[in-house]
Structure formats: structure tokens, C-alpha cells
Amino acid sequence: MPPPDNLTSEWDLINALNREFGPAPAGVILSIGDDCAAIEIPGPDYLLWTVDTLVEGVHFDLAYTTLAQLGWKSLAVNLSDIAAMGGDPGPALLSLGWPPDRDRREALEFAAGLAQAAREYGVAVIGGDTVASPGGLIVTVTLTGRVPAHQMLRRAGAGVGDLIFVTGPLGEAAAGLKILQQGLELPQELQEALTEAQLRPRPHLRAGRLLAQEGLATALIDTSDGIATDLYHICRASGVGARIPAAAVPVSPRVTAAAPHLGCDPLDLALFGGEDYLLLFTAKPAVAKRLPASFSRAGLTAPHPLGRIVTGDRVVLATSAGEVDISGQGYDHFRLDLRGDAQ
């Protein structure tokens, strides 16, 4: 098979790798293309499984990230993938690439941060691998989970007319990244909340379980790449389009307050910034009405409405100046040039 002419995005590359690896065998319920793989095991649950690698200089900068914060985040981003299937997390393995010239005792600070997230979310780190990494610190966490087979939520499933929701306000992690990268000093509450959102994301596992247990969502993903991309993933997997009125985007008030200091449009941060690690989901209109009460009973803040699933295959932002196709726009892990001014 000749190689494709270009593999310009992570998406193209993943698809090309997928073709190389061939179709998944029986017993594999979900393979490449969702937040987790899902595998049949004996009993009523599917085994969920995910892996995420964080690379120094790409995903984190130790100039403004402590090793404990990095440890926390390295588990949190995997927990968010389990949340995005409606699952409960199980054990984790850690593969740590440590620079030979970095004091190894700092690895224990990293481990303490990871262990703190593990305790908070009831996860055990039960093994892994340590290797030398001359090119910088590399952290790979792989995490399992479980979800009752009939409850599992995926990116596919959104139907035309479904309403779109997100489980928190958008843009805080991206605003926090700008503050950290540019060394800005904002009013203390803003500074702390936004940098905390970037450095210590709190995956929405309880919301994911609620959506799965009560059958509230038709499709589910976590917001890691910016919702213009995350929502596009749902659209592609579901064979639908999405329409978001700009006025409906739940931009975090903190992001709006911080925007003048950051010199950027809060809407850009909300749509394209990524790393909020909230849950983005679709729900049938009749079910959508029950969401505030269901979330309230579970002690969770009601999700924010964001727009609607429509026919087509694009994610469209409706502004007063017209409609803009924002499908897949945002931070791509391979397009490093975008990272410098992530927006």
C-alpha cells in the first residue's frame, strides 16, 4: 500500500496507523477513534483502557509547572478519558522517562503528585517502567476502567436535533496557560483559579457516571483539544453537524475578566483553547430538560447548553456577522507552532 501523500494532522496520522493495524478482532468493542478502547471481559462490564503521553516542551514546561503538578495532571488527563466513556477508573501503570541529568529525587515529587490524584479518584498505580530520556522528561500513564456494557457512552450516537452541553465553563485552562507562559500577574483570585485550571485539571468522573447510569447522553467526549475540535470528533463519529450560537458559548466569567490582561478574545480561548477536561455531550431534547434536576440530585452543577446537532458534517459557529466553519480548529498536538500562542 503506498503511503498517503500527506499526514498533516494528528487525525490523518491516526487514521493511517489504524489502516496499518487492520480491523479489531471480536471481543474488541471500541478501538482507535474514541477516548478509550473497550474490551469484552467476563461479567457485565467492558474493560476500558487508555494511554496518554506528556512530553516536556510540548505538553508541559517545568519553568512554571512543579513536578507534583505534572504528576497530578498525568493521571488526570487519563481519568478524563475514562470519564468520557461514562466509566469508573481502575488501576494505572506509569512509564517514566527521566533525563539522566535531572536529580532522581525529584521523581518522588512527581510521584507524590500522581499519588495525590490517585487517592482523590480511588485509583491504584500498580507498576510500570522507568527509562532514561536524554531529550527531556516524558510521562506515559496508561489507565484501565470499567463501565457496565449497556451504559457505555461513546463519541458516536449524536442525532440531529440533539442539544449539546458541556459540564463546566470554558477557556480557563487556556487562559491559565497564557498567564503562565507570559509570566503575567493578574488579580490574585483570577490568577490562582486560572493557573490551577491549567495545572491541576479535575476530571469530571462523577458527571460521566451520572450520564451513563441515567442514560442521559447520546454521545460523550472530554474537552481536551478545544471544543471546536472535540465537538468535531463527536460529529465525525456520529455522522452529523453541529451549530453553536456564539452568544451561547459558556465562556468562563473568569476568562472574560482575564481577557483584557491576556490580550485575546475570551471566545477564542473557550472554543480553541483546550485542556479544560470537562465533558461535552449531546442529549435528546426531552432528556435535556431533566439534566438540571439529575445533576442537582447528584450534587453537581447543571451542565451548560451550547448549541444543537444539525444535519451535515461541520461544526459551525453562528455569529452576528454570519456563520463560520470552526470544524477541528484548535490546538493539534503535532502543530507545535500553534502551541506558543494557544488560543
Place this chain on the structure above:
Amino acid sequence: MPPPDNLTSEWDLINALNREFGPAPAGVILSIGDDCAAIEIPGPDYLLWTVDTLVEGVHFDLAYTTLAQLGWKSLAVNLSDIAAMGGDPGPALLSLGWPPDRDRREALEFAAGLAQAAREYGVAVIGGDTVASPGGLIVTVTLTGRVPAHQMLRRAGAGVGDLIFVTGPLGEAAAGLKILQQGLELPQELQEALTEAQLRPRPHLRAGRLLAQEGLATALIDTSDGIATDLYHICRASGVGARIPAAAVPVSPRVTAAAPHLGCDPLDLALFGGEDYLLLFTAKPAVAKRLPASFSRAGLTAPHPLGRIVTGDRVVLATSAGEVDISGQGYDHFRLDLRGDAQ
């Protein structure tokens, strides 16, 4: 808890991380300290789980490794961990850190090599992660497997008086590495066989299953770090020592033939070289007698005897000049300086 004064070896670091992560919860049968983690799932099997990261410039050099060979090896080293529990492999996830300046189409060559190993061993690659890695290519494969709970073999279990065996001749992968690193040209058959041993290891999954199914071994590990280290892992886990007569070490005849070209002692390559990805195991003397017949019935070459488990806590090499403690000597992933002339 104050950090330990030093963490000079990978072993020290792993133990320190282990303390930080705390004890494993119920349902986790094996955690840090064996070739795989093992987790209870419904049904008769344990779920096996391993992760291995290969870092450019540490574990491989693309000057003499094709991307297809790297793809093969990245799965093979994980398959060897499943073999070391007596298990059958299940699905795998790939996390690929790709340098931004390397043509992404080469990632498909990598994937083709990985897919070839996957087909050969009946494994499906069902997902993963792709990230940018400015510091060089990084490959993390995480692999599951299954083993009937009552059959699982581990590093612990060797008893005083047990005999020690290895499932193939030693030192070929290390000899191959020397040939590749030094750009040597040996007689063709030697050249090909030894470099193939380094670049395309063939994990001994069938031997692992045989040992587990027929209850032939008391302890089992794969030979990744050199048997002076691998055997020391068995000794530490089992609370015993080991005595290897130098004359009994099954040095590969190819290694002996190549040694004059390589300028090194074939016994050093066999004991300290690593990366042969054979199985090293212990067996009760009464059972040891049955090994050749059992292996022969399974179409496998009889394992090579290597020495005996003794009291104490050291791995001792018995030579004509006396006894030498070789416990844990060999290639340590963190001691890069050793890698240049691995022996």
C-alpha cells in the same frame, strides 16, 4: 517522608516510587516488581498488563535500526513480559512520540513492523496516542494478556535446590548490538543471525504457556537485562541465592564464534548483555527431568540448564579461579554510560 539519600539504580527508583504509590488494593494480584501487573477480573483468568517505553538514543539507534524493525521490537519486548507470566497476549495500545522534523510517512513503516509482530503473535493494536516529541522518537506500547489464575508464574517462587534453566542460548542480542554499533562485517550467517537477534527478538510465548500449563516452573522471568540481573530479580523476589558454574552458561556458539571479531569475552555477553528475550526459570529437580520431553512434545527446543538455586541472597558465578558475585551486574537503563559498550 524525606527522600532517600540516593537513587542510583533503576531498582532504587522503582522501590521509592512504589513506596510513594502505597500498597495495592484488593483485586490487584501483582503490582510493581514483576514482569507484568496482574489484576482480578470476573472468570478464571487474571488480566496481565505491562508497559514498555523505548527512547531514541537509549534503547535504539535509527542509524542501524529500520523503523519497521523498531516497530517489531516495540511489541516484542512487551510480548516477552506476557510470556514471563506464562500468559497469552491480548490487545495492545501504542503511544507514539514523533519528532516534528521527521517525515510522518515513516510512521507507517514503523506501524507496518509493529503490525507484522502483532499478526505473528495474534495481537491486535486497538488504539493509543500520538504526540510530538522534539527530543527524538519515543515508543510506548502497553499490552494486556490473560493467564489462568492458578497457572500464573512470577519471579517469586524459586526454592533452594531448584535447577535454573533458560530457553535459548545467551548473548546473541548483545553481540548483535556490538556489530551494529561498531559497524562490523562478520561472516554473513553470523552477521545476519546476531543482528537479527538484536533487532527482531522473538519472544518465547509458547515456552511460557507450556511452563504455566504443565506447572513446570517455580519462578519465571524474561531475559531483558542480562541474566546476572534477571536471575537476581528472581533471587530477590524468592528470597534465595543462585550459583552458576561458568562452564554451564549456555553461551550461544554464534557468540563464541563472533567474539574474536568483537574483541570481548563471550561469557560477558552471555551474562551481562541482555535483550535476548528468552525465558529464565527455575524448576524442582524431579520436574527438571521431564523438561526435555515436555518441550519436545510442544515442538520446542529443550531449555538449557544453567545452575542451581542456593541459600543466601546473591547470584554467584563459580569459575576455576573462584566465586564471583555478579548479582545485578549488567545493563541498567539509567546507567547510560554502560550502554556504549554493553557487555
